Amino acid sequence: MNPIKYQFSESFAAEMDAKDSLSHFRSRFYFPKVKGKEAIYFCGNSLGIQPKSVKDYLEKELNNWADLAVDGHFHGEDAWYHVRKKSKPALAAILGAQEHEVVAMNNLSVNLHLLMVSFYQPTKERKKIIVEAGAFPSDQYMLETQIKFHGLDPADVLVELSPRSGEFTLRTEDIIAEIQKQGDSLALVNMAGLQYYTGQLFDMKAITQAAHSVGALAGFDLAHAAGNAVLKLHDWDVDFATWCSYKYLNSGPGNVSGIYVHERFAERPDLPRFAGWWGHDEGERFKMEKGFVPMYGADGWQLANSNVLALAAHQASLDIFEEAGMENLRLKSEKLTGYLEFLIGEISGESGVLEIITPNNPAERGCQLSLLIHHGGKEVFDEWYNQGVVGDWRNPNVIRLAPTPLYNSYLDVFRFAKILEQSLKKFA
Incomplete structure (x- = not known):
């Protein structure tokens, strides 16, 4: 061209x-x-x-609430019990994922914490976390408190990457070199996909490959990347990610986040996680029995039932994204x-x-x-x-x-x- x-x-x-x-x-x-x-x-x-269509999407659910009340969970078009499924095709296309690898839920900071429960399991030998210096405060506070939760000192665990003297952005080769340097001590690379301050889009494929080469996991905060950059999370072999929907995804202030979990973890009930009713096996959920059995894929990390009104506003924008194409x-x-x-x-x-x-x-x-x-x-x-x-x-x-x-x-x-x-x- x-x-x-x-x-x-x-x-x-x-x-x-x-x-x-x-x-x-x-x-x-x-x-x-x-x-x-x-x-x-x-x-x-x-x-x-705001997409102009948001009002119609919200009005539809408000009418369902008015006309059906509790029956709206199982009756009518787009019954609420399964409402999370409607956003999956668009999210999968935007994130470059399989539909079972993504689900809309919670807010970004909540999701970061939930994912860290599963994917940061430090040992005496392998406990370091690599992050870019000057990460967004949500990420900084999350990492600091997760590390302390494990009885560790952030000063000993966090490896913060800064640009070279006189430069504003990180070089991919420097990120990879630090991953290799940390080697067997590295548990996790947990960076932004796109750095909020400088606008730098990181090479997530190369970073993930480097992390895996030393036995570490790779996860990304995609708040500034989702709906902005073309993502191929599944093909890049990224372990996990989360994002927000109110920036480039135009879904309303503070609206629903989402998570991606690679399908290699789709059937891993042994993974530690903070469980909730809505992440339990959908076919057995209403038996109300003890013993958490996670749903297949990312859905197994859900806690509570879906915020229907939030997802309606979210869907208004996602439908536009599907029409336009990433x-x-x-x-x-x-x-x-x-x-x-x-x-x-x-x-x-x-x-x-x-x-x-x-x-x-x-x-x-x-x-x-x-x-x-x-x-x-x-x-x-x-x-x-x-x-x-x-x-x-x-x-x-x-x-x-x-x-x-x-x-x-x-x-x-x-x-x-x-x-x-x-x-x-x-x-x-």
Whole structure:
């Protein structure tokens, strides 16, 4: 494929939108407003915007609740007893998994803890955990407390990987070298799939292979990767993963998470886990007997019955993803993020105001670009917001922008570039 010859012009952006086979999806979302005008929304990495169909999906379940009450569990279309199954095809496609390897449940931090119960079983010889330095607080707190739960000291157990001096992101060869260095002492690699601060997409296949080569397991927090990058968890042999649905998956603030567990663990009742009624053998569940028998696959990690209203909002977005296709979204993402990168370079030049710290190789990033602000600090962010740009500020001096292919346009990127152009005159 020939590289696109980007241009800093409104007509070029309009032409790219006209050629975009996914452009019609934009009209199926509500856009927030800033000062009464539709925002340039580049914050899908924090909270995706609302699909217009959510209201209909929720209303359907509200009507079922009103008309059927408790009978809704077993009667009517999409009986609630099996409601978790409806999301499995879309989740499997998004995660690159088998349907029995995924299930929507709980929230991300809860799922991280539940998965660690099963997949972090330290011994005297094998207890180390590798994580990227500066991991999201949910991961940091989870790892710290899980390690302490086993009577260990995080300072002795956690191996935090930092970029080389003068660099912002980790090199894959350095990650693999550390895995090999830890060798028989390594129990687990538990990293983000895509680093929230820098926007770096890790080579999960290579990391997993390296972990397995020394007898360790590999699990990933995919909060910023699910719905953003093309994932092949099953083929990459990843052991376990979890994600959230409110970022790129556009399922509503704080909405349901999900887990992936490789099928090699599908029938492992011997694995330690914190069990719940809804993870028990579905055919025997209502016998209400002692003795937990986990369901086959990821479903065996469920605790409680499904949140029907949450899953309805989730399904509204998942149906759009199935229609659009992750491969198609990824192709557009690379072009759209490339256009943003091009325009930032064209405008900022040698001004010294900002620096992109996200990898410039499209294979090593999603749609997010993280901008290190050297002059102006949060004033730059506030200036952009006042002009209608919704991005994300991260202390001490990074602005994250995520042109999301499902609903953002090339004209969005161009309009941001004009705002950037004006702001540089103020802060350069």
